[in-house]
Amino acid sequence: MNKDVYHFINGQKTAGQGNQWVPLIDPLTNTAHKRVIYANSLDIEAAIDAAKTAFPSWASTTPSKRSQILFRFKYLLDQHTDALAHLVMEEHGKTLSDAKGSVQRGIAVVDYACGISKHLQTDFSASVGTNTDAYSLRQPLGVCVGITPFNFPIMIPLWMFPIAIACGNTFVLKPSERDPSVSVKLAELMQAAGLPDGVLNVVHGDKNAVDTLITHPDVKAVSAVGSTPVAKYIHDTAIQHHKRVQTFGGAKNHAVVMPDANMEHAANAIFGAAYGSAGERCMAISVAVIVGEKTVEEFINKFKALIPTLKIGAGSEPSVAMGPLITKEHRERVLGLINQGVNEGAKLIIDGRDFQSKVYPNGNFLGANLFDFVTPEMSIYKNEIFGPVLCIVRVNNFSEALALINNNPYGNGTAIFTSDASIAREFTLRVQAGMVGVNIPIPVPAAQFSFGGWKNSIFSDLHLHGPEGVQFYTKLKTVTSTWPTQAHGVEFKIPTGE
Numbered sequence: 001m002n003k004d005v006y007h008f009i010n011g012q013k014t015a016g017q018g019n020q021w022v023p024l025i026d027p028l029t030n031t032a033h034k035r036v037i038y039a040n041s042l043d044i045e046a047a048i049d050a051a052k053t054a055f056p057s058w059a060s061t062t063p064s065k066r067s068q069i070l071f072r073f074k075y076l077l078d079q080h081t082d083a084l085a086h087l088v089m090e091e092h093g094k095t096l097s098d099a100k101g102s103v104q105r106g107i108a109v110v111d112y113a114c115g116i117s118k119h120l121q122t123d124f125s126a127s128v129g130t131n132t133d134a135y136s137l138r139q140p141l142g143v144c145v146g147i148t149p150f151n152f153p154i155m156i157p158l159w160m161f162p163i164a165i166a167c168g169n170t171f172v173l174k175p176s177e178r179d180p181s182v183s184v185k186l187a188e189l190m191q192a193a194g195l196p197d198g199v200l201n202v203v204h205g206d207k208n209a210v211d212t213l214i215t216h217p218d219v220k221a222v223s224a225v226g227s228t229p230v231a232k233y234i235h236d237t238a239i240q241h242h243k244r245v246q247t248f249g250g251a252k253n254h255a256v257v258m259p260d261a262n263m264e265h266a267a268n269a270i271f272g273a274a275y276g277s278a279g280e281r282c283m284a285i286s287v288a289v290i291v292g293e294k295t296v297e298e299f300i301n302k303f304k305a306l307i308p309t310l311k312i313g314a315g316s317e318p319s320v321a322m323g324p325l326i327t328k329e330h331r332e333r334v335l336g337l338i339n340q341g342v343n344e345g346a347k348l349i350i351d352g353r354d355f356q357s358k359v360y361p362n363g364n365f366l367g368a369n370l371f372d373f374v375t376p377e378m379s380i381y382k383n384e385i386f387g388p389v390l391c392i393v394r395v396n397n398f399s400e401a402l403a404l405i406n407n408n409p410y411g412n413g414t415a416i417f418t419s420d421a422s423i424a425r426e427f428t429l430r431v432q433a434g435m436v437g438v439n440i441p442i443p444v445p446a447a448q449f450s451f452g453g454w455k456n457s458i459f460s461d462l463h464l465h466g467p468e469g470v471q472f473y474t475k476l477k478t479v480t481s482t483w484p485t486q487a488h489g490v491e492f493k494i495p496t497g498e
């Protein structure tokens with residue numbers, strides 16, 4: 001196992017000029033298993049400089065040549081899926097199957113980026129005036145920066161840089177400092193696919209590195225994903241420094257269960273969406289909004305029956321469905337919120353607080369937790385918990401369910417479980433959230449669509465990847481041209497549109 005995690009600057013793995021090595025803590029054992037070098041300002045400067053130098057030549061490389069490199073990159077990702085997923089599992093703690101799923105979700109975006117020639121196609125209008133035509137161009141921005149969270153260390157970087165690079169930009173990625181290795185591996189695979197040096201760079205660090213990146217005069221655009229306060233801070237700071245910005249924050253995702261839902265399916269789906277990846281997903285379902293007393297009873301019975309099937313342990317064990325939380329501190333925060341929920345009067349009907357792994361007694365484990373009788377005033381409802389905790393809020397009808405979701409400050413994803421198409425349609429039209437599932441608990445859009453929430457889950461207009469990704473990473477230019485034709489006896493006129 002490679003225990004030192006380096007930057008990747010201008011085609012080279014390097015420790016740079018800093019000397020701050022920070023241990024990476026294994027979530028299974030709570031011991032340091034690797035270390036990562038943090039960038040100092042000179043390293044960040046070097047990465048931005050490499051990206052700036054590489055930009056003119058990369059921007060003028062034809063889109064089809066860029067996509068040839070991305071095709072090779074996609075092939076390499078397919079070849080290295082197992083190794084990449086192991087790296088994610090090792091540092092994050094999620095199960096291997098979950099990690100593989102996240103690699104596949106990332107590859108789907110690379111697949112989309114391979115079609116960049118088509119995605120960059122623009123409009124042409126002949127004869128907007130006498131002898132005059134108009135067309136638009138989508139051109140790259142320059143050096144773009146990506147800042148990514150710990151919970152999807154491969155998928156979220158792959159939602160950003162392949163699109164940015166396909167559009168002709170160069171990129172500096174600052175992955176989460178908690179699971180940074182896989183980003184460096186991605187940069188190496190891009191290089192192996194034929195990407196010129198300097199087009200993709202990776203630097204490590206925390207807030208200091210982020211601050212240098214998002215205020216640097218040579219950086220043109222910033223994409224960032226993280227908790228809501230951080231997403232808002234990065235957005236506001238980068239805007240003040242005149243960057244194009246898209247930032248994505250935290251979530252509190254609700255699933256409505258209607259009395260006519262297929263209860264077997266709803267319970268199974270919400271179970272996986274609440275506890276998968278130990279609840280450390282921005283699209284995890286953390287609130288089940290259940291309509292009617294009888295529905296609650298039915299749902300809880302089916303849900304409880306699934307608990308014995310939830311094996312908790314090391315992500316490498318094939319039957320394990322839930323691994324440890326990322327850090328000891330995060331586990332303590334989640335535990336604190338669960339205790340607060342109990343103190344505030346919610347009923348903890350499945351209590352996972354005392355779960356202990358026999359094999360990994362020092363791991364950051366928690367069992368599954370289910371609260372009933374949760375109300376919107378409680379801290380377990382108001383806060384993003386980001387752990388294996390599901391809250392049931394009981395409501396009397398569809399309108400109450402919809403109002404609850406629409407009053408919540410977050411608006412990332414949501415879902416409805418019903419067999420009534422008219423209710424499902426009403427929900428999809430009226431709900432205030434960016435991604436909506438009908439009988440699907442985690443409606444992460446396919447790569448040809450764009451990913452993003454509403455309200456406090458986003459601080460910008462354009463979503464990630466898909467058509468909005470291409471829009472974010474390009475600027476529009478519109479050309480109006482005429483060719484004087486005096487030779488043919490036709491007089492040149494300024495176009496008036498008539």
Ligand code: NAD
Nearest residue numbers: 148149150175176206207210226227230248249250251282
């Ligand atoms: P985080 O906010 O702690 O960190 C995200 C990134 O920002 C990291 O690269 C980190 O180094 C950097 N950062 C941290 N503090 C900073 C600060 N004060 N100033 C500048 N940069 C800072 O988030 P996390 O714990 O790594 O990830 C979990 C959070 O991300 C959850 O809230 C989750 O909902 C959210 N998330 C959102 C989405 C989405 O699409 N909306 C997707 C995944 C995760």
